[in-house]
Amino acid sequence: MEDSERYISATRFIAAPPETLFEFIADPAVQPKWDGNNNLSSAAPGQRVHEAGDVFVMTNVGDRVRENHVVEFEEGRRIAWRPSPVGETPPGHLWRWELEPTTGGSLVRHSYDWTALTDPARFDRARANTPETLRASLDRLAAFAEAATTEQ
Template identity: 35%
Template sequence: MHAVDQENVSTTRTITAPVETVFAVLADPTTHPAIDGTGWVRQPVDRARLTEVGQIFRMDMYHRGAERGDYQVANEVHVLDPPRAIGWYTGHDPEGDGHLEFGGWFWRYDLAPSGPSEAEVTLTYDWSAAPQSVREYLRFPPFGPEHLANSLHHLAELAAAR
């Protein structure tokens, strides 16, 4: 089930795994390339588990529409409520000096148990805080609606395998 608002898109899926297991997969940056539904996430630069709000974790990315194809994002955890919610803002380090800039969008997963070995997971991509200057060069959302469903499908496979 997809829900599209003017400023966000979300989808929900029931996953056959305990909610704690699903959360553990999401809190592990090494799983993110396998979860990604677009194929843009290549590999984690920072591999430490996500354990606190404000934590930064970087990912190597590839998108043929990007200036050089390969690029890196820096994600900042802004929601961490195990095992109910996890989310992060996506940004970058434009000057390579450690000063991060964020574009005003975030990813968020909300999890709820639906039985001892099932979890209802809602994935939301929200760009409501993206300033006009960013909206002038990025189209939101930058992917089709199938991306969220693909991501939850991949997450379900990873969680079931644990």
């Protein structure tokens, strides 16, 4: 399998500043409200990410609890984490969000990289992530941000 098949991304403009969007992404308790993969169930409040090295815990659909090890972080601009079962080494996949300020809002790229995933038992689940599912998260994040901006 080619590495190019194991890295997917989607990009879209969202009419909100990067700082606003980043708050929704960096706070795990908010993520299930806009997740387009329909994979996230819940996360305890108070886990807002502040730096690389942070770990937040998320419960996925099916009550699978995951630790998410933050490996990239630039406040308001970029965040990436490697999920793993609790207490285990991350198996090799990465979720990344990159935000770029533009006139009237932000250009947001969401990517999923499983080039380092070596466990064949996880490949089918990894393949289920597509540019369309990433785009669904972008679209739901946009709707969530626009609704939050309207409420202010």
